[in-house]
Amino acid sequence: MVGGVHIPALKGRQGDRDMYLLSVKNTMLLRNFSAGAEPADTKDKKAQRSLDPRHAGDIVTYMVENTDDYVLGAVTYAIDVVDARDHFVELQEGTGVGFLVLPLDAELRCLDGQHRRQAIKEASEADPRLLDDYTAVVLYVEDDYMRRRQMFSDMNATPKVVAKALNVAFDSRDPYALAALRLADEHPMLKGVVEKEKARITTRSGAIFSLAGVYDALKRYVLGANVPRGRSPRDRDVDTLVQLGGELFDTLASSRDEFAAVTAQVRSFMMDDGSPTALGAYMAAERRATLLLSTTTLRVIAGALREALSRDNESDPLRYVYSLSQVDFTPDSPLFNAAGFVGRTGTPSARNQEVMAATRALAAVLAR
Structure with missing residues (x-):
């Protein structure tokens, strides 16, 4: 030996x-x-x-x-x-x-x-x-x-990356993840219309946002559009983060009637056991008409609201309800096309530099 x-x-x-x-x-x-x-x-x-x-x-x-x-x-x-x-x-x-x-x-x-x-x-x-x-x-x-x-x-050829939404749903350490899950389950605008497992939402999906998108939006709203890399800071408890997230989604719900209309329609399909094909056709049509039903757009709005609040030394996001209600969120929007946020397909691009450009452009419109 x-x-x-x-x-x-x-x-x-x-x-x-x-x-x-x-x-x-x-x-x-x-x-x-x-x-x-x-x-x-x-x-x-x-x-x-x-x-x-x-x-x-x-x-x-x-x-x-x-x-x-x-x-x-x-x-x-x-x-x-x-x-x-x-x-x-x-x-x-x-x-x-x-x-x-x-x-x-x-x-x-x-x-x-x-x-x-x-x-x-x-x-x-x-x-x-x-x-x-x-x-x-x-x-x-x-x-x-x-x-x-x-x-x-x-x-490295065969491993499948776990969807971020599923990681968020399973993470019991990250206060932002726990708060995002509570918001998805409890907030009137989000309840029943958040995808909690899949990495992406298809055009015909009955979900409006993914859980990963709610999580990212919460972090952008609380920490700023340039979210620090790595694991979330433990700077706030879950209840505080839920309260802050509630502010964000209350502002969205109050400023954009599209969310209430689509959410009501989705829930109606669910309660009436409506045809998945019909629901898919409805959602595809709505997504062609507005950029709002996009997780990427949600990230932009959350970051823009935080930046506007900081610029104006403001603490109440509801003060931006009117200005947000006047923004053009159609695929032809000059604001989002100039920022490179909308591509030839009429859908938002997920590239970070385009998201940041759209965030800055929207914040400039919202800030006084």
């Missing part, structure tokens, strides 16, 4: 590769598993994306703020020199349970999870208790550079 670092492991196989599942104490992870995909002298042979310090920093913040119940997925590595006959001590023949002996000269290359690995290092410096926690590691035996690149591509 060769010398090296002994780690409890489960041995398995995927295709023609041996693989090992490890539970590694963070002190050992930081000592023996780097965040790099390739050694420093082989930068021209990348098998991973470049490390983004800001992304790693977001994970650090999450870990430090939630040390008792944070969750990090397994980190995936490739190792070059492990041979099961020399480097795996099976406790009982045929079980695949035993000890993996990491050779001291082995090259360990991170294929997935480098930001988690880097975050563990930085978070442990902020809170040394995290060094006693464990991280799951999936270790593949693969010494071929091109096959490692293919592994990285394969691992």
